[in-house]
Each structure stands twice: as structure tokens, then as C-alpha cells.
Amino acid sequence: MSAREGRAVPREGLPWEVWALLAGSFLVAAGYGIVAPALPVFARSFGVGVTAAAAVVSALPVLRLLFAPVSGRLVARVGERAMYLTGLMVVAASTGACALATSYPQLLIYRGLGGIGSTMFTVSAFSLIFRLAPEGRRGQVSGLFTGSFLLGGITGPAFGGLLVSVDVRAPFVVYAAALVLATAVVGGLLARSTGVGVRAPDPTVEPLTIARALRRPTYRAALTSGLATGWAVQGVRIALVPLFVTVALGREPLWTGIALTVFAVGDGAMLLLTSGLSDRRGRRPVVVLGLAMVAVGTAGLGVVPTLPALLVASLVAGAGGGLLQPAQGAAVADLVGSRRSGGPALSGFQMASDVGAIVGPLAAGALAQYVGFGAAFGVSGAVALAAMVVWLLTTEPVPEGSCGSPPEEAGTRAA
Numbered sequence: 001m002s003a004r005e006g007r008a009v010p011r012e013g014l015p016w017e018v019w020a021l022l023a024g025s026f027l028v029a030a031g032y033g034i035v036a037p038a039l040p041v042f043a044r045s046f047g048v049g050v051t052a053a054a055a056v057v058s059a060l061p062v063l064r065l066l067f068a069p070v071s072g073r074l075v076a077r078v079g080e081r082a083m084y085l086t087g088l089m090v091v092a093a094s095t096g097a098c099a100l101a102t103s104y105p106q107l108l109i110y111r112g113l114g115g116i117g118s119t120m121f122t123v124s125a126f127s128l129i130f131r132l133a134p135e136g137r138r139g140q141v142s143g144l145f146t147g148s149f150l151l152g153g154i155t156g157p158a159f160g161g162l163l164v165s166v167d168v169r170a171p172f173v174v175y176a177a178a179l180v181l182a183t184a185v186v187g188g189l190l191a192r193s194t195g196v197g198v199r200a201p202d203p204t205v206e207p208l209t210i211a212r213a214l215r216r217p218t219y220r221a222a223l224t225s226g227l228a229t230g231w232a233v234q235g236v237r238i239a240l241v242p243l244f245v246t247v248a249l250g251r252e253p254l255w256t257g258i259a260l261t262v263f264a265v266g267d268g269a270m271l272l273l274t275s276g277l278s279d280r281r282g283r284r285p286v287v288v289l290g291l292a293m294v295a296v297g298t299a300g301l302g303v304v305p306t307l308p309a310l311l312v313a314s315l316v317a318g319a320g321g322g323l324l325q326p327a328q329g330a331a332v333a334d335l336v337g338s339r340r341s342g343g344p345a346l347s348g349f350q351m352a353s354d355v356g357a358i359v360g361p362l363a364a365g366a367l368a369q370y371v372g373f374g375a376a377f378g379v380s381g382a383v384a385l386a387a388m389v390v391w392l393l394t395t396e397p398v399p400e401g402s403c404g405s406p407p408e409e410a411g412t413r414a415a
Contacts, residue, residue: 014134018141020189021129024084025148027182028091028121031175033156035095038164038171039111045168046104056111058358063115064122065354068347071119072210075127075343083124083343085187090117092179099172123347130333138333139283140276143326147271154264208336213345218283218331221387221394223352225287225328228387230356231364232298233321236380237263239361240368241301241314248305248373255307259314266318271326278327283334284391286327291388293320299381302374356383 036057043053075083094114101107126145133141163170206212213219242256249255278286297317301310332349360380368376 014137014141014144015132017190018129018132018144020186021084021125021132022144022148024088024182024186025125025145026152027178028088028118029149029152030156030159031091031095031152031178033153034160034163034175035098035171036156037160038168041164042098042101042168043104043107046107048104052104056108059108059112060115060118061354061357063112064119065115065351065358067116068119068123068351068354069210069344071116071123072344072347074120075124075347080124080128080131080343081190083120084128084190085183087117087120087122087124088179088183088186090114090120092176092183093117095172095179096176099169099176119347119350122350123343126329126333126346126350127336127343130330130336133333136279137276138330139278139286139326142278142329142333143271143275146322146325146329147268150264150268150271154261154268208345210344210348213335213348216335217394219335219345219349221287221391222328222332222349224387224390225291225324226349226352227356228291228294228384229321229325229328230353230358231360231383232294232356232380233317233325234353235357235360236298236364236376237317240364240373240376241310243368244301244305244373244377245310249307249310251307255310259310262311263314263318263321266315267322270319270322274323277323278330283327283331284394286323287331288388288391290320290322290324290327291384291391293317294324295381295384295388296320297381298384299378302372302377305373 039056040053043056071083071087091114094110094117097110097113098107101110129141129145130138160171163174237260241259242253245251245256245259246253274286294317297313297315297320300313300316303309329349332346336345360383364376364380367379
């Protein structure tokens with residue numbers, strides 16, 4: 001039994017700053033969902049083809065990936081709060097500019113620039129929320145953080161669809177205005193907080209850089225599971241399931257929405273039922289179980305190509321994602337601790353997920369086209385299985401306490 005297993009979780013309530021950050025995360029995720037139905041339709045209105053319309057959707061994650069290393073260094077240098085609010089405003093400006101676009105190149109550029117604000121917001125929010133989390137409750141906070149994005153992603157598209165029916169530019173206007181309001185409200189709340197500093201609480205402790213984090217087996221394992229999450233959960237599920245439903249199963253597109261909803265239900269239910277489980281049982285066993293479920297649920301799509309199997313596999317993969325994502329995020333947060341900035345290491349973790357979300361659909365799409373959907377889902381499941389093996393071979397105990405630094409890093413800065 002690890003030092004963490006069986007450890008009682010403190011009963012005090014979460015700081016109100018955490019709830020403010022969770023509200024901001026929900027709004028950002030809902031906004032992405034609001035504009036999702038409008039993006040391809042708006043792009044096609046400029047007379048471009050399907051491929052060009054899809055490129056607009058990919059522009060944001062590509063820029064987010066490219067800017068992630070810079071955002072990590074900026075978080076460590078400038079401070080989480082400033083970067084958090086700046087990121088929100090960049091996304092607001094980018095979204096508002098999209099509403100004013102008069103050509104396809106303008107829409108592509110404006111949407112891509114939102115990726116810069118996205119990574120600024122994500123890395124700084126991730127760092128802030130774990131520095132504010134009480135000891136022994138990082139897993140619970142990670143689950144709430146993931147759940148806020150999930151809930152926003154579920155509620156956003158329905159509202160966005162209604163707005164598109166009014167005007168294709170309306171979702172961008174509404175989202176931009178909401179972000180400006182959120183920046184003002186959340187920024188005002190955080191300004192009153194004495195627990196959210198501009199810089200890391202202990203200036204004698206160096207930020208956790210990617211190079212330093214890579215020395216830790218837990219961080220390397222988290223990168224592999226982050227890649228698998230981006231590949232199977234965030235990438236292939238969105239890119240391939242719609243084609244699998246209509247091409248392989250010959251069903252109406254309605255079933256795509258049902259399958260994705262079943263996945264979200266499994267994800268949300270598992271988040272709700274297992275909140276804080278990794279705080280009590282340790283990070284590794286929870287991550288391993290989650291990866292196993294994602295692997296089975298993803299590969300199972302290609303083994304039995306029927307509608308009932310699709311729904312069951314979606315439920316299993318969704319539940320696996322609900323277990324996996326909070327625990328792996330909390331494992332990275334444990335390495336960072338609460339005494340130093342983890343911007344660089346957190347940006348590296350985000351990059352691993354983004355790489356999976358970009359490369360996974362491309363590789364699986366090629367396999368589906370030239371070999372078959374079975375191979376595409378099978379390889380995607382194997383990626384999750386490989387990450388599970390890496391975690392099984394990782395015996396490093398997760399650091400305890402507020403610092404989370406290995407002994408050689410816990411002292412003052414070297415000259």
C-alpha cells in the first residue's frame with residue numbers, strides 16, 4: 001500500500017477561488033461548444049470546400065500546440081493570474097474578430113489566434129487551481145476541473161445550434177461578450193484574494209521545467225497517458241465515430257449524437273461517482289484502470305461493428321476517461337506542488353495531449369480509409385494500452401505534502 005492509500009481526505013471546503021476558476025472553465029468550454037456548430041457553416045459561406053472548412057476547426061488546436069512552450073515560460077515569469085486573464089481576453093478578441101471576418105483567410109487567421117489565448121488560459125488555470133487545492137484533495141479538484149469542461153462542452157452546442165439558426169455570426173458575438181464579462185468578474189474576484197499571488201509563493205524554489213520534470217518517471221508516464229487521452233478520447237472519438245456510424249454501420253447521423261452523448265454520460269457519471277478516488281487510493285491504480293477501460297472501449301468499436309456494441313463501447317470508454325483524466329492531472333500537480341510555478345511542465349503535459357488529438361485522427365483516418373475501421377480503432381486502443389503498461393512499470397511514489405519536490409530540488413536556488 002502506498003503512502004497515499006488509506007489516507008483520510010481533509011473535510012474543509014474548497015477555497016472560493018477554486019470555484020471562481022471552475023466557473024471560468026465552464027464558460028470557456030461552453031463557448032467552444034457554442035461556436036462549434038457555426039464554424040464549418042461560416043467557413044463554407046465563403047465558397048470553400050469541406051477540407052478548407054475542416055481546417056478552420058483545426059486552426060485553434062494547432063496554434064495552441066505551437067504556443068504551449070512559450071505560454072509555460074510566461075506563466076513561470078509573469079504569474080498565473082495575469083496569464084489567466086490575458087488568455088481569456090485573447091480568446092474574446094479572437095472570437096469577436098471571427099464575427100467580423102469578411103473572407104475565409106481572415107476567419108482562418110482569427111480562429112487560429114484563439115489558440116494562443118487558449119493555451120495561456122489552460123496552463124495558468126491548471127497551475128492556479130492546483131496551487132489553491134487543499135493537500136490531499138488534488139484528485140477531487142482535478143475531477144471538478146475536468147467536469148467543468150465536460151459540462152460546458154455538453155451544454156454549449158445546443159445553445160450554439162439555436163444561435164446559428166438566427167445568424168451564423170451570432171455565436172461568435174455571444175461568446176466574445178460572455179468572455180469579456182467573465183474576465184471582469186473572475187478578475188475582480190481573484191484580485192481580492194490573498195491566496196493567489198502574482199508569482200510563485202516561494203521565490204527560492206525554481207519553477208518545474210520540462211527538462212527537470214522529465215527526470216521523474218511519473219511525469220514521463222503522465223505524458224504517455226496524456227498522448228493516449230488526446231488520441232483516443234479527444235481526437236479519434238470525434239473524428240471517426242461520425243464516419244463509423246454513417247459508413248460502416250449505415251445509420252443516420254442521429255446515432256452519432258447519441259453515441260457521443262453516451263460517452264459524455266459515462267464520463268460525467270464516473271467523475272461524479274469517483275470524485276477524489278485517486279486521493280484515497282493513489283494516482284497509479286486509478287490511471288491504470290482508466291486507461292484499460294479506454295483501451296477496451298476504443299478497440300471494441302472495431303471488434304463488433306454493431307449499433308449496440310457502439311453504445312456499450314462508448315459508455316465504457318467514457319467511464320474510463322472519467323477515471324483517467326482527473327488522476328493523471330493530479331499526478332502532474334503533485335510533482336509541481338504548491339510552492340513553485342509549474343507552467344513549463346504543465347504546458348508540456350498539455351502539448352502531449354494536443355499532439356495526440358492532432359496526430360490520432362490523421363493516423364486513424366488513414367487506417368480507416370486504406371485498411372478498415374477495425375484497424376483504426378484497434379491501433380487507437382493499443383495506444384491507450386501502451387500508456388497503461390508505462391504506468392504499470394512506474395514505481396516512483398507520488399510526492400506528498402505541499403511542495404512535491406524531490407530532495408535535490410527542495411532547497412534554495414543554485415547559484
